[in-house]
Amino acid sequence: MLKLTNDDITMAQAAKDKIAAITTIAEQLNERGLVTSEYVTGMLNRELQNSTYLGNGIAIPHGTTDTRDLVNETGVVIHHFPDGVNWGDNNLVYVAIGIAAKSDEHLGILKQLTKVLSVDGVEEKLKAATTEQDIITLLNGDVQFEADFNQQLMQLNFPATDMIQMAAVAGGCLKNQDCVAQQFVAELVVKAPTHLGNGLWLISGDKAVNRSAMAFVTTSEHCEFNGEVVKGLIVIAACNDTHHGFLKTLSHCIFEQQQGELLIASKDKLIAYFTNHEEDDISSDSALTETFRINNTHGLHARPSAMLVATIKPFSANIMVKNLDGEDKTVNAKSLMKVIGLGVKYGDRLQFIADGDDAKQALAAISEAIVSGLSEG
Incomplete structure (x- = not known):
């Protein structure tokens, strides 16, 4: 750093x-x-x-x-x-x-x-x-402009059998990432959750919060709260207004009745759905996936990254990309800053997921651009 x-x-x-x-x-x-x-x-x-x-x-x-x-x-x-x-x-x-x-x-x-x-x-x-x-x-990014949500703030298929366990696990994730203090966790387990439908629940709080963030926990066991099924719990910790994007995405999810898809989604898809604020379906049987190796000697610095994004932007398909040899996150391939943030080095493998009418053509263009060296030969 x-x-x-x-x-x-x-x-x-x-x-x-x-x-x-x-x-x-x-x-x-x-x-x-x-x-x-x-x-x-x-x-x-x-x-x-x-x-x-x-x-x-x-x-x-x-x-x-x-x-x-x-x-x-x-x-x-x-x-x-x-x-x-x-x-x-x-x-x-x-x-x-x-x-x-x-x-x-x-x-x-x-x-x-x-x-x-x-x-x-x-x-x-x-x-x-x-x-x-x-x-x-x-x-240094010490001023928070976006609420935190990452792999460490999720615990999927945890063997929880009651809401207190779910809340404690979510609170622990937030505390381990230094987003909240112990007081937040202590109050979390006694708060009444809100049912968002289809087994998805929500708890939020603003006491003893260091950084706004969201935790997501699902259970692999039979779990109920007040006679209603519990399949997953979202906990939002807020100390500023950067969590509003999460609330907007959740509102869209509820309106479209996509709670069930959230509850079975992978960590990558959850991150893509919430951090990119996508307002389309997070899962699609029609999505195409291709993986390409980057052969640029100095990786994807600003110039080749810009060329890659310029190749992708004209296509209407929703295109995501993940560095299989870097951090475990999937980002919007049409965002220059997101692509640069993958920290792609020589030899790293990029996995592209394209979903849309021109997805096949987009992947072909990406392949051609990468093979040609992204303006670097």
Whole structure:
């Protein structure tokens, strides 16, 4: 993970254009002994190949792969531009992260940034930042923009025989992820749950919550509460309004009577359903699946990721992707930040799931693009 310090950040900078901004950043990288003076040429050439603008007011200027020998030590320098710098196509950059990487460390930086690149509100906060710590807090994702829901917050087919056990397991998942304190768990087991229908129940709370999050527990045993069947329990812990997306998705689920599908869905499908806020069926017999190996020497950094997403976006099919050799999560393949967040390295296998009228054509286009090297040969 990128460990930032106040010394890495230079506040209140100004530049007439991105060339001037990149040149100044390169000079500071050189002054700190991270790169040689010639590295600036690689940074400018990299910008000519493809913009390093990522979104939400952030750019990551860095050198080309053939200038890595000019890097003495991996590191970053960050410049804050409160008035913004036009990075092309009228995209204003408020924070530019100059990267000196000896190998593929920039993939880790990209992955870390995905949380702040894929949510609303970050750009204005970066623009309004006044201290180095403001920048560090935002880039590290310490400001919560999305409620947590991941593999560790689920316990499927647990042998629970009553609601108290279900609530305790859900509370334990939340506590183990440092989302809640013990007080939340203690109060959870005595709260009256709400039946959402078809055996799915809900409990929520806002006491002793550190981070908004959701836990999901299903049982493999016969379980009842007040004479009604219990098959699964959702627990929402809220300390801000980031959980509203979960509630919206649940409302859609209830309206469409999809509770039964939630209760038998895999962890991957549950994550895709809730974190991507998809409003279609989470399971389909018509979905097609293909797996491709990435042969790009430096993995899917910003440029090949952008080419992959550009290939996928024209298709109407719902297309998800999972890095079989990375974290166990499935993301929307049409989201550049989600794809970058997979941290795909050379040799990793990507599994694509396409569902829609043009799913077959989409997978064929993905195959062709990956085989051709995603603009890198």
